Amino acid sequence: MFCKNKTCNTIHYSPLTIHNYYMSDASAILTSLHQQFDAVTFVPQQTVDNIDTLWLPKENIVAVVRYLKNTISAPFNLLYDLCGIDERDRMGKEKLPAKDFTVIYSLFSLDRNKFIRLKVALEGEYPSIPSITSLFKNANWYEREVYDMFGIKFEGHPHLQRILMPLTWQGHPLRKEHPARATEIGPYRLINETIDREQDALQFKPEEWGMKRESDDADFMFLNIGPQHPGTHGVLRIVLQLDGEDIVDAVPEIGFHHRGAEKMGERQSWHTYIPYTDRIDYLGGVMNNLAYLLAVEKLAGIEVPDRVKVIRVMLCELFRISSHLVWFGTFAQDVGQLSPVFYMFTDREKVFDIIEAVCGGRMHPNWFRIGGVAQDLPKGWDGLVRDFVKYFPPKIKEYTNMVIRNSLFKGRTKGIGVYTLDEAIEWGVTGPGLRACGLDWDFRKKQPYSGYEMFDFEIPTAQNGDCFDRAVVRVEELWQSLRIIEQCLNNMPEGNYKADHPLTTPPLKKYTMQDIETLITHFLNVSWGPVIPAGEAMSCIEATKGANSYYLVSDGNTSSYRTRIRTPSFPHMQMVPYVSKGYTVADLLSILGSVDFVLADIDR
Amino acid sequence: MQHIWIVLGVLFVLLNIAAGLIWLERRMLAMWQDRLGPNRAGPLGILIVLADTLKLFFKEDWIPPFADKWVFITAPAIVVASVLMSFVIIPFSPSIIVSDLNVGILFFLAMSSLGVYSIVLGGWASNNKYSLLGALRGASQMIAYEVFMGLSLMGIVMLTGSFKLSDIVNAQKDVWFVFKQPVALVIFFIAGVAETHRLPFDIPEAESELIAGFHSEYSGMKFGMFFIGEYLGVTLISAMTATMFFGGWLGPAFLPPWAWFFIKTFAFILFFILLRASLPRPRYDQLMETGWKVLLPLVLLNLMVTGAIALWIRG
Amino acid sequence: MGTAQILFWSLTALALISAIMVLVSKNPVYSVLWLIVVFFAISGHYILLNAQFLAIVNLIVYAGAIMVLFLFVIMLMNLNTETEPQKSIWMKFFGVVAGGLLLSFFISFVISSADLKGKSAQLKEGEIGLIKTLGKALFNDYVIPFEIASILFLSAMVGAVVIGKKD
Numbered sequence A: 001m002f003c004k005n006k007t008c009n010t011i012h013y014s015p016l017t018i019h020n021y022y023m024s025d026a027s028a029i030l031t032s033l034h035q036q037f038d039a040v041t042f043v044p045q046q047t048v049d050n051i052d053t054l055w056l057p058k059e060n061i062v063a064v065v066r067y068l069k070n071t072i073s074a075p076f077n078l079l080y081d082l083c084g085i086d087e088r089d090r091m092g093k094e095k096l097p098a099k100d101f102t103v104i105y106s107l108f109s110l111d112r113n114k115f116i117r118l119k120v121a122l123e124g125e126y127p128s129i130p131s132i133t134s135l136f137k138n139a140n141w142y143e144r145e146v147y148d149m150f151g152i153k154f155e156g157h158p159h160l161q162r163i164l165m166p167l168t169w170q171g172h173p174l175r176k177e178h179p180a181r182a183t184e185i186g187p188y189r190l191i192n193e194t195i196d197r198e199q200d201a202l203q204f205k206p207e208e209w210g211m212k213r214e215s216d217d218a219d220f221m222f223l224n225i226g227p228q229h230p231g232t233h234g235v236l237r238i239v240l241q242l243d244g245e246d247i248v249d250a251v252p253e254i255g256f257h258h259r260g261a262e263k264m265g266e267r268q269s270w271h272t273y274i275p276y277t278d279r280i281d282y283l284g285g286v287m288n289n290l291a292y293l294l295a296v297e298k299l300a301g302i303e304v305p306d307r308v309k310v311i312r313v314m315l316c317e318l319f320r321i322s323s324h325l326v327w328f329g330t331f332a333q334d335v336g337q338l339s340p341v342f343y344m345f346t347d348r349e350k351v352f353d354i355i356e357a358v359c360g361g362r363m364h365p366n367w368f369r370i371g372g373v374a375q376d377l378p379k380g381w382d383g384l385v386r387d388f389v390k391y392f393p394p395k396i397k398e399y400t401n402m403v404i405r406n407s408l409f410k411g412r413t414k415g416i417g418v419y420t421l422d423e424a425i426e427w428g429v430t431g432p433g434l435r436a437c438g439l440d441w442d443f444r445k446k447q448p449y450s451g452y453e454m455f456d457f458e459i460p461t462a463q464n465g466d467c468f469d470r471a472v473v474r475v476e477e478l479w480q481s482l483r484i485i486e487q488c489l490n491n492m493p494e495g496n497y498k499a500d501h502p503l504t505t506p507p508l509k510k511y512t513m514q515d516i517e518t519l520i521t522h523f524l525n526v527s528w529g530p531v532i533p534a535g536e537a538m539s540c541i542e543a544t545k546g547a548n549s550y551y552l553v554s555d556g557n558t559s560s561y562r563t564r565i566r567t568p569s570f571p572h573m574q575m576v577p578y579v580s581k582g583y584t585v586a587d588l589l590s591i592l593g594s595v596d597f598v599l600a601d602i603d604r
Numbered sequence B: 001m002q003h004i005w006i007v008l009g010v011l012f013v014l015l016n017i018a019a020g021l022i023w024l025e026r027r028m029l030a031m032w033q034d035r036l037g038p039n040r041a042g043p044l045g046i047l048i049v050l051a052d053t054l055k056l057f058f059k060e061d062w063i064p065p066f067a068d069k070w071v072f073i074t075a076p077a078i079v080v081a082s083v084l085m086s087f088v089i090i091p092f093s094p095s096i097i098v099s100d101l102n103v104g105i106l107f108f109l110a111m112s113s114l115g116v117y118s119i120v121l122g123g124w125a126s127n128n129k130y131s132l133l134g135a136l137r138g139a140s141q142m143i144a145y146e147v148f149m150g151l152s153l154m155g156i157v158m159l160t161g162s163f164k165l166s167d168i169v170n171a172q173k174d175v176w177f178v179f180k181q182p183v184a185l186v187i188f189f190i191a192g193v194a195e196t197h198r199l200p201f202d203i204p205e206a207e208s209e210l211i212a213g214f215h216s217e218y219s220g221m222k223f224g225m226f227f228i229g230e231y232l233g234v235t236l237i238s239a240m241t242a243t244m245f246f247g248g249w250l251g252p253a254f255l256p257p258w259a260w261f262f263i264k265t266f267a268f269i270l271f272f273i274l275l276r277a278s279l280p281r282p283r284y285d286q287l288m289e290t291g292w293k294v295l296l297p298l299v300l301l302n303l304m305v306t307g308a309i310a311l312w313i314r315g
Numbered sequence C: 001m002g003t004a005q006i007l008f009w010s011l012t013a014l015a016l017i018s019a020i021m022v023l024v025s026k027n028p029v030y031s032v033l034w035l036i037v038v039f040f041a042i043s044g045h046y047i048l049l050n051a052q053f054l055a056i057v058n059l060i061v062y063a064g065a066i067m068v069l070f071l072f073v074i075m076l077m078n079l080n081t082e083t084e085p086q087k088s089i090w091m092k093f094f095g096v097v098a099g100g101l102l103l104s105f106f107i108s109f110v111i112s113s114a115d116l117k118g119k120s121a122q123l124k125e126g127e128i129g130l131i132k133t134l135g136k137a138l139f140n141d142y143v144i145p146f147e148i149a150s151i152l153f154l155s156a157m158v159g160a161v162v163i164g165k166k167d
Helices: A015-024 A028-036 A058-071 A139-150 A192-202 A261-267 A274-278 A286-300 A306-334 A340-359 A381-404 A407-413 A421-426 A467-490 A516-527 A569-580 A585-595 A599-603 B002-032 B048-058 B069-089 B104-125 B129-160 B165-171 B182-195 B220-245 B257-278 B284-314 C003-024 C028-048 C052-077 C089-112 C131-140 C143-164
Strands: A043-045 A052-055 A078-086 A101-109 A114-122 A128-130 A153-155 A221-225 A237-243 A246-253 A535-542 A547-554 A562-566
Touching (some): A058 A101, A058 A114, A078 A139, A114 A535, A139 A569, A286 A547, A306 A381, A306 A467, A340 A381, A381 A467, B002 B220, B069 C028, B104 B129, B129 B165, B129 B182, B165 B220, B182 B257, B220 B257
Parallel strands (some): A052 A114
Antiparallel strands (some): A101 A114, A221 A237
């Protein structure tokens, strides 16, 4: 920067520019951004998870995102997450360009296998920021969620309406002044006025969504599916605009299952939040714990021993099998085949036998801990797992013959709900939905975590991107998960089941009985909770449904400052109207079944 | 005088079979799904029939205020009445037959066409978008498959030379028609499953797609009537298959003729239940396409080939 | 009065009352249902005349298929008395007068016709209505009109498919 004084010939470097200079050789992206946008001040931030993080002013966000998505080589073409943070109570924010609110854009580049995080600082009580829905189609729901939770308005958004909270809710929950407990709000009274207001809010008005009531030839029929419907797998409302039997447009309404998990993260300590994570994807069980704890362990700097890694992998793969069995049975049942679901649930009982023996719980074991797992594996665990590994392969073969090879099933799923790879990336699809389009992207291979690099397994893919291919990919994943479990069984390393780190919670108890220092630390850890050092970290795992991430912001307290849960089913549900255009109502149920979402995952 | 006992006896047996099918279907489905089914009420759970019937009778008889009252009430009655009328022509044994009409088979087809009304009227009277959609689809499906059902039976009529069912049974004394008309058997059975809108052709009442389709607004005994009608339909198609293709009451002498008839009918009823347990449901347009593009040419071909062979044998 | 006579008169009464109800019902769906009752009554008449085949085919085709299609159209069009334009009272009056004149013309023609006088219909006798005789007559004496009628049906079907096809 040149000195503003015209007579002065020296070049002054502002502290921020010096920072830029030293940071700019850290990545080529920054340099190309600086070249493209030389008038814009990019402030990099060093985060614990080593993801490139840049602060930039809100006027430039659309241009920068457009550049990153379209122009740059190996572009960042997947909008991974869009969230907000209320920075008003944050300790230590003077070191950052943060003001009152921050909106964070996480973009992912499949070619580079890299994330980039763009942060925009906003000022004011109810600030506004330009919307990027014109660039990324899946930004729509994310921006609605930020508006719903924080009150930040997005200029240019096609229909900015609350998404998770009821339409008549007053206030924005994730703001720091909004109460977290019902006892802090005041008693709820249901009077006739309230009933009328709520019922009116539930009425669907097509004009708000840009839908016409009639076309040239015919009237459109608006059909309401749900919230109570056996085919939607949970409490979900979809309003369909039908031309006869064909779907012209659809509007899903979510938020029935919203329990405020992200707000609870700010109240609970780092350790006591673990049971909440189990219930985000209720079929994933311990896999949710893993996603959360990887982020916490990054923040705390804990390296877990190999035994912990292998135990975690084994249990996660068991839960992957269990979740895929539920998907399989209910998908067959939606298409009309009533019997397979019973057989698959019996197999699931065998998986639960193992999990119950190891963890003590079935669907929500909350067994992983910061720095390790709750207890060591019980004696005889290998017998149970070996029995299952022997029992399951003929079952998968039987189910493949019964369901996948059934020509009526193929007739209901082949060619239905097709989307191309580009459309999948545009809409933020991850997991089996992406792999069925031909791209072998799996975070377990591309960005290995928790020891997956030690295992030998393949990533199944398919070519057509229709319902049938997604089904085939998931069945293949059952085989691969079984392979991983067998490798865990044969190669379980010896060692400790917890890391030997001061922030491991609850810490190893062996010295607490003898040493007062360890006893004090142990006591504080389990009562107050551990104090995780300040910083930001994001973990990214390949959950049963797709890519699941926990983005944790710590300001050195016993609880998280912001817990952002990026779930895979949220963008998948957003894509459903786009996929189902032109198909019939019967096909919609096939599509919903093949997307394999869990309502708790969407709503948190 | 003898005749009135036959009529009452047939009626009694049929209604018991329809009620007993409640229990049989649930137990068989459970067996094929690796679970138990109703086994608590009475020996082997047979009193579940009584429990279900009493439950349905005691339910509140609610007619939706927006529904058309008289049509709403008559719709379930039509299906039961038409199916019961169809049993008039079926020969249970050489002497037990309610009315051996000259136009037996045509009477059966006429009564099954009347069954369409119950669906259409039931769906419309409920004044509900879901029910109407289900009803109209069900009606088109039934009308289409009636055609195939009728045509598939014409081959047998050609071979026998009569529409009377007792003549048809007698014509099978040497060899059953299943060996002479295998294609017709397959088509008749498929069409029969579609007529009674059972899985895999239960699109009008597809549970996971439209909740209960055309009978979603019905509760209590009217709902029970729809179910009785469906089970009677299953029994009817099984009985017709046994009569037309498998020799009806013909069989070795160690069992009385009506016992053979019931054994054969029950075998087909079990097959109906097995179909429900095992197959997924095709989409509506796939169903209609298969019907018109595959079944119709097949049945016409069958008719032509049968006619040609019959002429050749005679001449 | 024998059973045949009782049956005849009751079926006649049923047919006439149902026909009047077809005209009088406000709800078009009710009109269709009463029309189906008329067809049942007519089928009964056919059976009394020993035309069994005709009776059953009347049921299968008319009451079983064509009326269902009528119902489809009426249900999809959602007609109600409120949307029906009300005709003026003079139109109704003149309609009744014209219909009555037509009816009296037909009756006088039947009464004055010589060869129909004094004969009553044969009930439960004769072989005319049986399927065998009907089939023989159709395929021997009336084979050409039969084939032409089938071609007519085929062209109607093809026409319907062509018009109804979506491009």
